[in-house]
Amino acid sequence: MKLVTLPSVKGDYNLKSYEDMYTSFDWKDVEREFSWSETGKVNMAYEAIDRHANTFRKNKVALYYRDETRNEKYTFKEMKDLSNKAGNVFKAYGNVEKGDRVFIFMPRSPELYIATLGAIKLGAIVGPLFEAFMEGAVKDRLEDSEAKVLVTTPELLKRVPVDQLPALKTIFIVGSDIEEDDKYLDFLKYVKTASKDLEIEWVDRTDGLILHYTSGSTGKPKGVLHVHNAMIQQYQTAKWVLDLQEEDIYWCTADPGWVTGTSYGIFGPWLTGTSNVIVGGRFKPEDWYKTIEDFSVTVWYSAPTAFRMLMGAGDEIIKKFDLSCLRHVLSVGEPLNPEVIRWGMKVFNKRIHDTWWMTETGAHLICNYPCMEIKPGSMGKPIPGVEAAIIDDQGNELPPNRMGNLAIKKGWPSMMHTIWNNQAKYDSYFFPSGWYVSGDSAYMDEDGYFWFQGRVDDVIMTSGERVGPFEVESKLLEHPAVAEAGVIGKPDPVRGEIIKAFVALLEGYEESDELKGEIRQFVKTGLAAHAAPREIEFRDKLPKTRSGKIMRRVLKAWELDLPTGDLSTMED
Numbered sequence: 001m002k003l004v005t006l007p008s009v010k011g012d013y014n015l016k017s018y019e020d021m022y023t024s025f026d027w028k029d030v031e032r033e034f035s036w037s038e039t040g041k042v043n044m045a046y047e048a049i050d051r052h053a054n055t056f057r058k059n060k061v062a063l064y065y066r067d068e069t070r071n072e073k074y075t076f077k078e079m080k081d082l083s084n085k086a087g088n089v090f091k092a093y094g095n096v097e098k099g100d101r102v103f104i105f106m107p108r109s110p111e112l113y114i115a116t117l118g119a120i121k122l123g124a125i126v127g128p129l130f131e132a133f134m135e136g137a138v139k140d141r142l143e144d145s146e147a148k149v150l151v152t153t154p155e156l157l158k159r160v161p162v163d164q165l166p167a168l169k170t171i172f173i174v175g176s177d178i179e180e181d182d183k184y185l186d187f188l189k190y191v192k193t194a195s196k197d198l199e200i201e202w203v204d205r206t207d208g209l210i211l212h213y214t215s216g217s218t219g220k221p222k223g224v225l226h227v228h229n230a231m232i233q234q235y236q237t238a239k240w241v242l243d244l245q246e247e248d249i250y251w252c253t254a255d256p257g258w259v260t261g262t263s264y265g266i267f268g269p270w271l272t273g274t275s276n277v278i279v280g281g282r283f284k285p286e287d288w289y290k291t292i293e294d295f296s297v298t299v300w301y302s303a304p305t306a307f308r309m310l311m312g313a314g315d316e317i318i319k320k321f322d323l324s325c326l327r328h329v330l331s332v333g334e335p336l337n338p339e340v341i342r343w344g345m346k347v348f349n350k351r352i353h354d355t356w357w358m359t360e361t362g363a364h365l366i367c368n369y370p371c372m373e374i375k376p377g378s379m380g381k382p383i384p385g386v387e388a389a390i391i392d393d394q395g396n397e398l399p400p401n402r403m404g405n406l407a408i409k410k411g412w413p414s415m416m417h418t419i420w421n422n423q424a425k426y427d428s429y430f431f432p433s434g435w436y437v438s439g440d441s442a443y444m445d446e447d448g449y450f451w452f453q454g455r456v457d458d459v460i461m462t463s464g465e466r467v468g469p470f471e472v473e474s475k476l477l478e479h480p481a482v483a484e485a486g487v488i489g490k491p492d493p494v495r496g497e498i499i500k501a502f503v504a505l506l507e508g509y510e511e512s513d514e515l516k517g518e519i520r521q522f523v524k525t526g527l528a529a530h531a532a533p534r535e536i537e538f539r540d541k542l543p544k545t546r547s548g549k550i551m552r553r554v555l556k557a558w559e560l561d562l563p564t565g566d567l568s569t570m571e572d
């Protein structure tokens with residue numbers, strides 16, 4: 001089908017002409033926008049909150065929060081005071097010092113954001129964890145990072161194997177009726193009485209800020225370390241791509257357990273002094289539309305799975321709400337189908353702007369922004385200051401319209417600093433010529449627009465979550481009935497992909513639907529609900545290489561009725 005290009009939107013002032021900006025832009029110029037360019041004192045939390053609290057934005061709402069039981073708002077001044085208090089609590093009762101890992105394992109709430117900022121003010125490295133994680137996932141991350149302090153809720157604490165984590169010294173619990181002892185402390189009790197004056201720990205721009213664990217195709221999840229320098233690009237893209245302006249009410253639907261929920265759920269909006277809406281609780285189409293209407297959301301950042309679910313809920317629901325406040329809508333995480341863009345035009349009369357980036361890259365790289373024409377189905381063009389190309393497996397640049405590895409030239413400010421405890425892994429992302437290889441395949445058309453084709457590796461994107469097949473296979477193998485397991489992403493109209501597991505059973509176990517359900521539940525409780533296979537198929541034997549690696553590509557070919565390709569490495 002011929003896709004119609006959507007014209008640019010008039011009236012946006014943040015990025016007037018793509019071509020002009022692209023040639024004259026220099027990241028060095030952005031540095032002048034931060035207070036440290038004059039004072040030399042760097043700290044992300046200061047720049048995102050305190051700086052505004054000392055200006056005309058003092059009484060501007062920084063955070064609107066709502067869930068089933070709470071409806072609250074906090075000004076920049078209040079956020080400054082509360083995060084100072086949290087910082088004092090971490091310092092006095094958790095001995096938190098610069099470089100220590102402070103993990104936060106709790107559902108979205110104002111306390112999550114206050115604790116995060118407080119820890120950052122001490123120069124600590126924050127590790128945000130999805131509330132959906134089960135014991136195995138929590139343990140892997142706290143163990144690898146040697147977290148010293150954890151902030152969690154009484155409910156989620158049950159999933160933390162504290163005895164097996166010798167580095168973990170203090171656990172702050174957010175809730176009521178907390179039974180305290182040396183190790184377990186009632187967070188809110190201490191915050192209440194703590195001083196709101198805190199001496200901020202000034203850091204180097206390359207000091208650790210946030211540690212996001214993410215999945216690859218092999219091995220355990222890896223810790224991607226971001227540093228304070230990321231603020232340069234997070235700020236600039238919040239202006240250009242999110243197009244945040246003084247009067248905007250911004251809603252990013254992502255949880256801070258995902259990089260989108262920190263880079264653009266915390267830093268981007270607050271670095272630009274924008275009012276930020278945070279909503280807790282489960283996804284319900286009515287609630288989402290109501291959030292937009294009630295808060296008069298102007299800029300909305302979400303993901304294709306969510307848009308597809310809203311689309312699936314039907315257009316009748318939308319008519320019950322006044323969504324005319326929306327000015328700018330964006331998407332990230334998976335390919336944004338042209339069909340969804342057409343739906344967005346129909347129901348909101350807004351273009352949905354796709355953005356492409358990764359946990360490792362810390363901020364937007366290839367995007368559609370207001371002053372650009374959108375070609376539905378394309379991720380857009382590299383933002384000014386970023387050089388992208390399609391390269392072959394040897395690192396040579398390919399001409400337009402040839403599919404290959406999507407690569408970025410080293411040197412953008414929000415690039416990850418390292419992989420925690422694994423410098424070799426970090427190094428393996430780069431070609432000697434300076435290209436960062438993303439793991440995505442794509443092509444670039446003659447106008448410089450990039451088109452996503454798929455992952456080069458076997459990483460699964462399900463409902464916007466990045467799931468490593470290896471992690472799921474490892475968990476499956478822990479089940480007493482499972483002899484072998486191979487996991488693939490199977491295309492799904494709503495979730496992008498669903499997880500499908502091929503399982504060979506050990507001698508003595510009978511195939512049954514009951515057993516399928518039990519295995520599924522096992523992954524759900526052992527790893528995470530989103531990592532549990534929606535489909536399980538029993539096989540006597542799985543295709544393996546001679547070195548014993550499950551050949552996921554063959555499983556995928558079986559599933560999709562495709563040719564299996566070269567089988568020379570397959571065992572007999």
Ligand code: 6R9
Binds near residue numbers: 214355452461466
């Ligand atoms: C921010 C984030 C990264 C992977 C990435 C790619 C996929 C992200 C996309 C997209 C098509 C887009 N991805 N944005 N695919 N179009 N606009 O998503 O980080 O969770 O690390 O995932 O997600 O495959 O390599 P992360």
